Amino acid sequence: MNAKFLAARFDLIAIGCSAGGFDLLNDLLPRLPADFPAAIAVVIHIAPASRNGIVEVLAPKCRLPLKEAEDKELVRPATIYFAPPGYHLLVEPDRRFTLSVDEPVNYSRPSIDVLFESAAIAYRERLLGILLSGANSDGAAGLQSIRNLKGKIFVQDPKEATHPEMPRAALDLGPADAVVSLEDLYRFVGGSALG
Amino acid sequence: MVELETIDIEIRLLLEGIFIRYGADFRDYSPASVRRRVVLAMEKGGIPSVSQLQERVLARPEAFDSLLQFLLVPTSEMFRDPSYFRTIRETVVPLLKTYPSLKIWVAGCSNGEELYSLAILLREEGLLEKTILYATDINPKALERAKNGIYPIDLAPKFTDNYQKAGGRAAFSDYYRAGYGSIILDASLRTNVVFADHSLATDNVFAEIQFISCRNVLIYFNRKLQDRSFRLFADSLGFRGFLGIGSKETLRFSNVYPEFEEFAAVERIYRKRRAV
Numbered sequence: 233m234n235a236k237f238l239a240a241r242f243d244l245i246a247i248g249c250s251a252g253g254f255d256l257l258n259d260l261l262p263r264l265p266a267d268f269p270a271a272i273a274v275v276i277h278i279a280p281a282s283r284n285g286i287v288e289v290l291a292p293k294c295r296l297p298l299k300e301a302e303d304k305e306l307v308r309p310a311t312i313y314f315a316p317p318g319y320h321l322l323v324e325p326d327r328r329f330t331l332s333v334d335e336p337v338n339y340s341r342p343s344i345d346v347l348f349e350s351a352a353i354a355y356r357e358r359l360l361g362i363l364l365s366g367a368n369s370d371g372a373a374g375l376q377s378i379r380n381l382k383g384k385i386f387v388q389d390p391k392e393a394t395h396p397e398m399p400r401a402a403l404d405l406g407p408a409d410a411v412v413s414l415e416d417l418y419r420f421v422g423g424s425a426l427g
Numbered sequence: 428m429v430e431l432e433t434i435d436i437e438i439r440l441l442l443e444g445i446f447i448r449y450g451a452d453f454r455d456y457s458p459a460s461v462r463r464r465v466v467l468a469m470e471k472g473g474i475p476s477v478s479q480l481q482e483r484v485l486a487r488p489e490a491f492d493s494l495l496q497f498l499l500v501p502t503s504e505m506f507r508d509p510s511y512f513r514t515i516r517e518t519v520v521p522l523l524k525t526y527p528s529l530k531i532w533v534a535g536c537s538n539g540e541e542l543y544s545l546a547i548l549l550r551e552e553g554l555l556e557k558t559i560l561y562a563t564d565i566n567p568k569a570l571e572r573a574k575n576g577i578y579p580i581d582l583a584p585k586f587t588d589n590y591q592k593a594g595g596r597a598a599f600s601d602y603y604r605a606g607y608g609s610i611i612l613d614a615s616l617r618t619n620v621v622f623a624d625h626s627l628a629t630d631n632v633f634a635e636i637q638f639i640s641c642r643n644v645l646i647y648f649n650r651k652l653q654d655r656s657f658r659l660f661a662d663s664l665g666f667r668g669f670l671g672i673g674s675k676e677t678l679r680f681s682n683v684y685p686e687f688e689e690f691a692a693v694e695r696i697y698r699k700r701r702a703v
Contacts, residue, residue: 303646303676304653316675319646322459325435330457331646331675334464334500350459 348374539573
């Protein structure tokens with residue numbers, strides 16, 4: 233275990249965001265150092281038409297490999313995966329990704345809840361769920377699944393989120409292990425413990 | 428903790444029971460997806476445990492049939508991923524035109540959206556008359572809907588938009604009439620369609636096919652069943668036949684990969700190589 237990183241307590245960090253999320257990811261993900269220990273899986277709500285756009289924009293800026301998750305692909309550490317637009321992203325118990333075209337959840341496909349709930353089963357206490365800015369309530373139920381299975385959850389401070397509805401909905405449903413500021417997130421991705 | 432491990436055991440027993448009782452084989456479906464669907468079925472049906480669900484499903488075929496509707500999710504649209512159909516039209520069709528007759532297989536056709544999309548494309552390219560289309564699925568209700576070719580009218584704008592982006596040569600409205608809140612597709616599109624119960628998990632080759640389209644079906648399988656399906660497709664395809672899969676699926680990890688070339692890589696259309 234790499235003592236430098238709080239993130240080393242986790243095998244997977246699952247991140248969900250919606251409106252306002254892209255700017256945050258654009259700010260946070262390029263800060264991840266090349267020796268970041270965990271895998272990262274991201275669901276961001278975007279229209280299916282904008283396929284691959286986010287990956288194309290963010291990948292060149294990041295030190296970690298950043299790609300769209302492929303069906304039945306093994307989840308590797310120190311890699312950032314994005315749910316493909318138009319598909320739900322799930323993690324299998326054997327820690328491979330699975331895609332699905334099941335009906336939208338919370339009007340969304342990909343849905344944050346679907347990723348969080350399946351990852352909670354696959355990773356249990358080795359999962360950290362982070363919910364960021366957004367204008368709906370996707371992810372709230374999924375965070376509780378993570379908690380119920382002994383994983384940890386961070387919720388962006390609604391006061392700082394450009395769209396506070398999503399973090400607020402999560403906090404209304406149940407407590408988080410930490411309500412994090414942008415500064416907290418910088419420290420977390422940069423390697424040190426929360427302040 | 429104990430509860431959650433129990434549910435996985437119970438689901439395996441349920442799937443084993445379904446296989447023994449009904450012959451439908453979900454044992455090699457993706458565990459994450461199956462679990463999600465089973466939990467949804469339990470929530471919707473007010474059934475408190477998988478064991479109780481199993482009891483009902485094994486005792487009553489109607490209960491199995493309604494669980495089937497949860498396990499097999501029909502969520503397609505006509506001309507889904509229009510660029511797939513545009514690519515077929517522009518690059519595959521010219522080669523298909525050189526055959527005296529054609530057999531095309533839509534594997535896992537669900538409610539038939541993909542089938543009718545291909546039928547319209549083939550008609551516009553003058554190929555429909557010389558083609559037999561096989562539309563197969565393991566869900567009898569979905570096959571029935573596919574045979575009817577009736578879809579909710581509120582989907583028409585999306586279908587129309589897709590059709591145009593797919594390079595449609597006419598107006599999408601030429602292919603249906605509206606009524607009772609539905610669009611009813613032109614029945615002549617299915618004159619040469621054979622609808623059949625066929626399982627990628629348990630059934631085998633049934634014809635020599637020139638083009639197989641199977642999109643967003645195999646993502647519900649584990650790798651073992653994906654491999655079985657790809658093997659079946661490779662064995663079903665005639666000389667230099669084509670295989671189209673979903674835009675987020677790949678043949679790359681399969682044993683049959685060396686037998687294919689990437690014909691239209693972005694659209695995931697593969698072509699069988701000459702036998703070596």
